[in-house]
Amino acid sequence: MTIYDIIKDSYYKIEQFSKESIDELNARIIEKTDKKGKPYAVADCLVRKKQITLKPEEIVRQLLIDKLIKNYGYPTSRMQLEYPVHFGREIKRADIVIMDKKHPTVPYIIIEVKKPKLKDGKDQLKSYCNSTGAPIAVWCNGEQIAYYNRKDPNYFEEIRDIPKETQTLMDIISERWTIKELKQNDVLQKDKISLKDKIKDLEDEVLANAGVDVFEECFKLIFAKLYDELMSGQSPSRFLEFTNAGRTDFELKDAIQDLFDSANKK
Numbered sequence: 001m002t003i004y005d006i007i008k009d010s011y012y013k014i015e016q017f018s019k020e021s022i023d024e025l026n027a028r029i030i031e032k033t034d035k036k037g038k039p040y041a042v043a044d045c046l047v048r049k050k051q052i053t054l055k056p057e058e059i060v061r062q063l064l065i066d067k068l069i070k071n072y073g074y075p076t077s078r079m080q081l082e083y084p085v086h087f088g089r090e091i092k093r094a095d096i097v098i099m100d101k102k103h104p105t106v107p108y109i110i111i112e113v114k115k116p117k118l119k120d121g122k123d124q125l126k127s128y129c130n131s132t133g134a135p136i137a138v139w140c141n142g143e144q145i146a147y148y149n150r151k152d153p154n155y156f157e158e159i160r161d162i163p164k165e166t167q168t169l170m171d172i173i174s175e176r177w178t179i180k181e182l183k184q185n186d187v188l189q190k191d192k193i194s195l196k197d198k199i200k201d202l203e204d205e206v207l208a209n210a211g212v213d214v215f216e217e218c219f220k221l222i223f224a225k226l227y228d229e230l231m232s233g234q235s236p237s238r239f240l241e242f243t244n245a246g247r248t249d250f251e252l253k254d255a256i257q258d259l260f261d262s263a264n265k266k
Contacts, residue, residue, distance in 0.1 A: 001031045001041045003059045010056035011116035013143035015192060017063040021070070025062055029054065047076045060113045060142040061095055073165035074098055083107065085128050094128050101165075107134040109162055116141040118197065119204065122148070126156060135169060136162055144192045149173065157244065158201075160185060176239045179232035224256050227263035 003026055007014065014022060028043040030051070041054040046065045052058060061081070068074045083097040096111035110128045115121035121139035129137050129150045137148040137156065148156040149169065163172050177185070188195060202221075203214050210217075228242040241255050 001029060001039060002026050003029070003041075003054065006041060006054055007056045007059055007142070012056040012060050012113075012141055014059070014063060015143050016140060016145050017067060017142070021063055021066045024066070025059070045081075047079050047081050057095075057113055060140060063142070064096060064111060064113065064140060068096075068098070071164075072162065075165075078104070083110075085131050087127070087131060092128070097134070107132040109136040109138060110134045111138040111140065113140055113142075115139070118144065118146060118193075118201070122146070122156070122201075126150075126153075129156075138162060146191065146193065160187065174245055176245055177243065178239060179229060179236060182229070182232075182240060220260055221256070223263055224259040227266060228259050230266075 003014065003022065025043065029041045030043065031039055031041055033039050042051045043054055043062065044050065045052045046062060046069070054062075065076070065079065068079070069076065078099050078101070080097045080099065081095065082093040085092050085094050094107075094110050095113045097107045098109040098111075100106040100108040110125060110132065112121045112125050112128070115124050118139060118141075121141070122137075125137040125139060125148065128134070130153045135150050136159075137150060139146045139148075147159045147162055149159050151157050159172055160175075161172060163169055187193065188198070199218050202218060225242045228240055232238045232240055241259055244252055247255065
């Protein structure tokens with residue numbers, strides 16, 4: 001039995017993970033049978049150090065843990081699984097939580113894989129982050145992945161990635177890109193999310209109930225972004241302006257408005 005057999009009829013995929021990680025998890029699988037003779041798979045958990053049943057959600061979680069260790073350098077000692085999040089008398093469980101380096105009892109990054117659709121996962125993450133105060137949230141179903149910075153309880157800003165163990169959140173937020181770096185980090189290709197999904201997310205997050213024509217407002221943003229990329233295409237060393245890069249809301253608005261005005265003149 002392989003992980004492909006386990007996930008084939010589920011919402012979960014494994015395109016976000018390397019062949020090496022997939023092969024390593026496959027090698028750890030042990031096939032067993034239940035009392036009715038039905039086969040199922042188990043593997044040693046990288047964090048809990050004990051055998052766990054491999055269902056589709058658990059496969060994505062184990063591959064994510066492997067990625068957090070190898071790609072980001074986080075030790076398993078900073079990870080907790082099924083972390084309890086309190087909502088009054090109700091307790092829910094966050095799939096993966098990376099604890100703060102200096103305050104090991106405080107959540108730093110919360111990762112959700114239980115909800116296989118982005119909107120459901122994001123809603124769950126918001127409630128977890130608001131309850132714990134965690135500043136970073138990640139949703140992944142194995143096919144797509146999304147990263148967020150909790151700026152305040154009502155606004156989660158999408159970020160390009162999470163910090164590595166040696167980085168800070170500010171390193172990610174304040175990073176500036178040239179057009180070459182933008183192409184290398186194209187979020188639509190890297191995270192397998194469509195432009196249509198991005199616009200729907202923007203509509204849900206910012207424009208819902210705003211009393212504006214959603215298409216017109218999105219078009220203005222796309223128009224300003226295309227102009228920004230055009231200018232950087234003509235001057236490859238130029239830093240792109242269509243980015244938050246740690247700006248205040250007012251500074252960001254002014255920067256986008258300047259791009260839009262220049263695009264109109266052009």
